[in-house]
Amino acid sequence: MIPHDVKPTSKVALILGGNGITGTYLIEHLLTLPESEWSRIIGVSRKPPSPDWLVHDLKLSPLDASQVTQGIGRLTWICADFLEESVEELIAKFKSGRVEGTTHVFFGAYVRIDGTGGPKEHVANTDMFERSIRASIGAAGKTVKRILLQIGAKWYGPHTRKTLPVPLRESLEPDVKGASFYIPQRDFLGSYAAECQQQGLTWDWVITAPYTVWGFTRASYQSLATTIALYATIQAHLGEPLHFPGNNNRWLGADDAICADLLAKFNVWCITTPQCGGELFNVSNGEVFSWEYMWQIFVRYFRCKPPVTSNRRLANPLYSLEKNLASHDGRYGKGSMVWKEIARKYDLDPRAEEYATWWFGDFSLGGSRLVLMSMAKARKFGWTGSVDCEEMVQNILAKMTRAKVIPSQRHIAKL
Ligand SMILES: NC(=O)c1ccc[n+]([C@@H]2O[C@H](COP(=O)([O-])OP(=O)(O)OC[C@H]3O[C@@H](n4cnc5c(N)ncnc54)[C@H](OP(=O)(O)O)[C@@H]3O)[C@@H](O)[C@H]2O)c1
Known part of the structure; x- marks a missing residue:
């Protein structure tokens, strides 16, 4: 009451x-x-x-x-x-x-x-x-x-x-x-x-x-981590590399998240x-990471093939999630068709892919600028919070697994 x-x-x-x-x-x-x-x-x-x-x-x-x-x-x-x-x-x-x-x-x-x-x-x-x-x-x-x-x-x-x-x-x-x-x-x-x-x-x-903003909720998938996790599940299932949808500046430069x-x-x-x-x-979280490092966390977790690189540089930069996976004009895209198979096989939410924001993944990773947010002002006002980016990803993936949006580690091994 x-x-x-x-x-x-x-x-x-x-x-x-x-x-x-x-x-x-x-x-x-x-x-x-x-x-x-x-x-x-x-x-x-x-x-x-x-x-x-x-x-x-x-x-x-x-x-x-x-x-x-x-x-x-x-x-x-x-x-x-x-x-x-x-x-x-x-x-x-x-x-x-x-x-x-x-x-x-x-x-x-x-x-x-x-x-x-x-x-x-x-x-x-x-x-x-x-x-x-x-x-x-x-x-x-x-x-x-x-x-x-x-x-x-x-x-x-x-x-x-x-x-x-x-x-x-x-x-x-x-x-x-x-x-x-x-x-x-x-x-x-x-x-x-x-x-x-x-x-x-x-x-x-x-x-x-x-x-x-990194997180997972069933109501809005406007989250980079959610989009990458759904993409990685699809690529692991297809046996294809986890191409990075950004360029080499993004890949090798620093980034931050909240x-x-x-x-x-x-x-x-x-x-x-x-x-x-x-x-x-x-x-922001108060620490930075490079995508070259962060991408490996997803590669390892989903047991994907890594993107092809030469001297640490991407062989296939700017792979578009929107072009390769999204549905257009009422036609089901690759993401949607593959997701149906994965969801059936591993008893996952069959609608999860519909909410994947492929455009948001391209947008967030596609720029070439170094965007780092200063937290100095908040600290001066008394803010002390921070988050370990790697732990953040592990927590989001665990939450997505509990919600049956991505397969469990046991099932990922069988993808
Ligand atoms: N997500 C990010 O990574 C990110 C990063 C930086 C800044 N931001 C900014 O943070 C702000 C919040 O973004 P978010 O990502 O948290 O939003 P979001 O996940 O897309 O959620 C948007 C919310 O707005 C509601 N909404 C949309 N249209 C509405 C309407 N006509 N009437 C009433 N409610 C409506 C939605 O309700 P329904 O679901 O019921 O439609 C939903 O609750 C935005 O200004 C965004 O640009 C977001």
């Missing part, structure tokens, strides 16, 4: 984009914190949360899981479409979803429409942010203390800027061409906070900028640390 004895000091989280890779890890993390600290957690997304996630990952009883969308329990859910519904409709829905008492609003919603960075994507994501924030404040404005907007490293234009400093520091101005909808989102947040202040509301904001679990902890730290108000922070 919804606790009626909510103490004035206990916090209520409203997570816009609760089904995403960011949102699910955030909810998983908040649920591990004491109820006396976070009394209610409210997810919002178009689709309801997956029953498998509620029961297997969050360990809710089937009865509790079935009541999440009915507004009963510590975790509750509102299904709403930030693009199809007006602010007034969203306010009404949020109110009936009992968002009253919300103290902290996390925004991690995202929609890809016409390819990364396209004009429709720009308009939709700007619109989605404005409507859902106006609705959150319209429904729970008096109690809201802080709003967190999550953007990404594209803020700095790693793919559009002529020269890119290493590492990327928050003092670098956003790149107008590359940052796309992040700039109007940031501008709206600042101006809306000032407008609300004049009406007596006192919330402030914080912005976090992760680089590539573990979705650490990102969740970072976002909670940012939204609750008083001195973080009104600031933008980069976030």
Whole structure:
């Protein structure tokens, strides 16, 4: 039941984009914190949360899981479409979803429409942010203390800027061409906070900028690790090398990542640390790796043939996952056909490949720039978290195995 004895000091989280890779890890993390600290957690997304996630990952009883969308329990859910519904409709829905008492609003919603960075994507994501924030404040404005907007490293234009400093520091101005909808989102947040202040509301904001988010969730496969793991399973089954979809600069240069679990902890730290108000922070694991090294972890785990190299350089750079594996124009691609066979043989989720973001793998690995995020500012503000990248990969693969999305080690040996 919804606790009626909510103490004035206990916090209520409203997570816009609760089904995403960011949102699910955030909810998983908040649920591990004491109820006396976070009394209610409210997810919002178009689709309801997956029953498998509620029961297997969050360990809710089937009865509790079935009541999440009915507004009963510590975790509750509102299904709403930030693009199809007006602010007034969203306010009404949020109110009936009992968002009253919300103290902290996390925004991690995202929609890809016409390819990364396209004009429709720009308009939709700007619109989605404005409507859902106006609705959150319209429904729970008096109690809201802080709003967190999550953007990404594209803020700095790693793919559009002529020269890119290493590492990327928050003092670098956003790149107008590359940052796309992040700039109007940031501008709206600042101006809306000032407008609300004049009406007596006192919330402030914080912005976090992760680089590539690594994790696994059933609801969103916008995760590089998930995409690579599905690709490696397919290549192992076919007996083909694990070609690297990037170029030699990426292969041999340094890279960094952010573990979705650490990102969740970072976002909670940012939204609750008083001195973080009104600031933008980069976030990464705090250590770097080369793809030449990281790729071997996947090669070994899936017992794949390594990519062909000569003097450490790739013989077949820029192998496109999208071209080689994706389905196009209603025609099933190689990835989909091979996946059906693998899923049947090893009793895996037959739909897993449908969600593989092949384009995202090409996009994330295809650039040639050295993108490294400075964590100096966050450390100065008191952040001490870090993650071992190799352990992060092992944990994600274990989670995917438990979810029956990739074969067990025993079955990989037979692929
Ligand atoms: N993933 C990464 O590697 C990465 C890296 C750096 C930065 N970022 C940034 O981080 C932010 C969050 O990204 P993410 O990867 O966590 O997102 P994601 O996994 O793609 O999840 C997006 C969420 O937005 C919701 N959503 C989409 N359209 C909606 C709509 N019309 N109405 C309501 N909800 C809607 C989805 O709900 P449904 O599932 O119900 O549709 C889902 O919960 C984005 O700005 C992204 O650019 C991501």
